[in-house]
Amino acid sequence: MPSEGPSTRSHRDQPFVQSAQVEWETVGQGVRRKVLAHTADLMLVRVDFEAGAIGPLHFHPHRQITYVADGRFRAHMGDETRELVRGDTFLALANVPHSVVALESGTLLDSFTPAREDFLTPTA
């Protein structure tokens, strides 16, 4: 039986990953994440933002779709900007710079293909 306690270890290829099994990782001021279910070519990551927190401009070869699960965000994608609310999504194609600002506290769900292997390496 796998442990039901929180853990920072990877849950790669596990059929079920429950939120309570995964520890939060602080990844910026007012920003924390949990890497949820993942396999080599697909990964789901929950990212919680305090009001005013930012996801700074960055890019990566992975394709990413982000879903606003809660809150209100201003998102920049390439040269476009949009205000997004619960239920809205954005798509980052390979190497397109993107960033977000949390206009209120909220939650994003980021799905990636392939998996962000860099997220599985402890930053400490």
Added chain:
Amino acid sequence: MPSEGPSTRSHRDQPFVQSAQVEWETVGQGVRRKVLAHTADLMLVRVDFEAGAIGPLHFHPHRQITYVADGRFRAHMGDETRELVRGDTFLALANVPHSVVALESGTLLDSFTPAREDFLTPTA
């Protein structure tokens, strides 16, 4: 400017897909979905369930991660069963049979790699 009204057309490769732009499609008794942002190798789909509705057992070569955005579900994956609540996830590897039962009304977010091209063809 793209239309801001609801549409059943595909939003492939669009950087932003807002929920209000996409019409619901009924896909089963008490089950409806919206295909949100998508590109060839990644697709996000929102699926809303009434209490008691089911996602029948099925399988596909696409890898799938499902996030419980709201509600409570019993999920079957291969030969395992788990009750999942908001924030929990399951992973369907290629061709592994899976199904869900909504124990109360709720919402699942399904991410797929590659995209479910079959979802983009009208069923009418």
